[in-house]
Amino acid sequence: MSEFFDALETRAPAEREAALMAALPAQIAHAQSRSTAMGEILAGVQAAAITSRAALARLPVTRKSELLARQQAVRAAGGDACGGFAAVLRGAAMRRVYASPGPIYEPEGVDRDYWRTARALYAAGFRAGDLAHNAFSYHMTPGAFIVESGAHAVGCTVFPAGTGQTEQQLQAIADLRPAGYLGTPSFLRILLEKAHEAGADTRSLTKAMVSGEACPPSLRDWFGERGVAAYQTYATADVGLIAYESAAREGLVLDEGVIVEIVRPGTGDPVPDGEVGEVVVTVLNPDYPLVRFGTGDLSAVLAGACPTGRTNTRIKGWMGRADQTTKVRGMFVHAGQVAQVLRRFPELTRARLVVTGEMANDQMRLRVESAPVAGLTERLAEAVRDITKLRGDVELVAPGSLPNDGKVIEDARSYQ
DSSP: OOSSSSGGGGSOHHHHHHHHHHHHHHHHHHHHHHOHHHHHHTTTOOGGGOOSHHHHTTSOOEEHHHHHHHHHHHHHTTOOTTTTOSSOSSSTTEEEEEEETTTEEEEEESOTTTTOTHHHHHHTTOOTTOEEEEOSOOSSSSHHHHHHHHHHHHTOEEEEOOSSOHHHHHHHHHHHOOSEEEEOHHHHHHHHHHHHHHTOOOTTOOEEEEOSSOOOHHHHHHHHHTTOEEEEEEEETTTEEEEEEOTTOSSEEEOTTEEEEEEOTTSOOBOOTTSOEEEEEEEOOSSSOOSSEEEEEEEOEESSOOTTSOOSOEEOOOOOBSOOOEEETTEEEOHHHHHHHHHTOTTOOOEEEEEEEETTEEEEEEEEEOOOOTTHHHHHHHHHHHHHSSOOEEEEEOTTOSOSSSOSEEEOOBOO
C-alpha cells in the first residue's frame, strides 16, 4: 500500500513550482472577473504578468478583518452573504454556506474534496473502509464538513458525532468500534480520560487527525501512550488545507493546491526562510479565489525535505497570532506602523516595538537591528512619533539579536 496519497507529493520541487506559477495568472484573472471583491482588490493588476513569487509579493494582502468589513458592507447594501468574494454563490456551483466568528460567511463548492483534506487524512493513516469518528462541530461552522469531505474522498465511512455528549460518544465508540478520531486534541483527551474512568472500551481508536488548536509534543506522546497515533492538520474555512503532519513528525508539509508565503507581520513582504512571520495563502480554488489571504497565523519555513519522501516545503506549524495590535496611552499601535517606520530606512530590516510600564504609565522603545550610525536613533524616534503620534525611545541592537518569534510588538507591561 502506497505511503503517498498521489504522485504530486513526490514531484521534483522545480516541477511543482513551475506548475503553481503556471496556474497563477489564470487564477488571478478568474478572481478579477468572477469575484467582485477580488476584482476591486486586484484592480489594475495585469494577471498575465504574475508568473513568479516576486510578482505575487507585490499584490495586496487581504486579511480576515477586511473580509469581514467587506462582507458586512455588501450585505448592508443588499448584496450576497459572502461579500462578493465567492465566484459563484447562489448557483448550482455552491453546496452550502457556513458561518465563522464575526460572522464571516464561507461558501462550499461541489467538488468531492472541496477543502482538499483527503491528503492530510491519508498521511494520518486513514484508508478506504475505515470508520472515522468525527467530533468536529456540525453546527453552522464548516469544521466537521471540512474533514468529512476528505474522509469520504479517501473512502472512509463517517460517524457524525459532533461536539459534547461525552457519555453518548463513548457508547458509540464502544458499539461501532471506529478506527480513528477526527476533532480537536483537547476533546480527544477528554474522551480518553472519561473512558478510563468509566471503563469504556476505546481500543479500536488507533489513529487521529486533530486540528483547531495546538497539539504539543507532550500531548501527542500522551495519546501515543494510550495507543492513538495523532497527527496535526492546519486548515481554515477560507482556503482549506494548508499543511499537514507526516509520520516523520518534523513540521507540517504544505498542501499541493496552495501557494504559501511567510511575510513580516503588518506587511506583505516575504521574510527569509526560517524567519517567523504571518502565513499568507493563495489558493487555486475557482469557487472562492482568494489571492494572498492573510491567515493571521505565525509560522516559519523549515529547511530541507520531509524524511518520508514528500518533497513539498515544510513549515513549523502554528506559532501564535500575527495580529499584535495594542493600545498605548489610549491610542492603538499596530504592526503595520512599525513596518511604515522601517520603510523610511531601507537599509534596516528588523525591529521590535516593546511596550513596558504599569497601567497609565506606558513606555515605548523601538529596538532596531543595526550597527551604530550617527544620528540614526534620532531620525528613527522622529519617524515613530510621526507615524504613531506617540513618543518612544529607540535602541540599536546587534544584527541577528532580536528573537525569531514573529513578534513585531511586544506588550511587556504589568497589569497587576
